[in-house]
Amino acid sequence: MCESNAFLKKGDREELFLKDVTRVVPLAGGKLRLESLLGEEKIIEAKILELDLMGHKLILGE
Structure with a gap:
């Protein structure tokens, strides 16, 4: 499977935001809609800071 986990970067820490992300859709106003494997x-109002495809990790930040 190719799902990634989305993390929200807060300072030096990364907090899990959503597991098994299958879709990321940009919305108006700098927002993103994330959808998981389970629906x-x-x-969230955030930017994509890093997308690690090999590590299955999506880092979001403000």
């Missing part, structure tokens, strides 16, 4: 959906 969970979260919207």
Whole structure:
């Protein structure tokens, strides 16, 4: 499977925001909609800071 976990960077820390992300959709106003494998959906005002495809990790920040 190719799902990634999304983390929110806060200072030097990274906090898990959503597991098993399958889709990221940009929205108006600098927001992102993230959807998970199980159908969970979260919207956050953030930027993509890093996308590690080999490590299955998405880092979001403000």
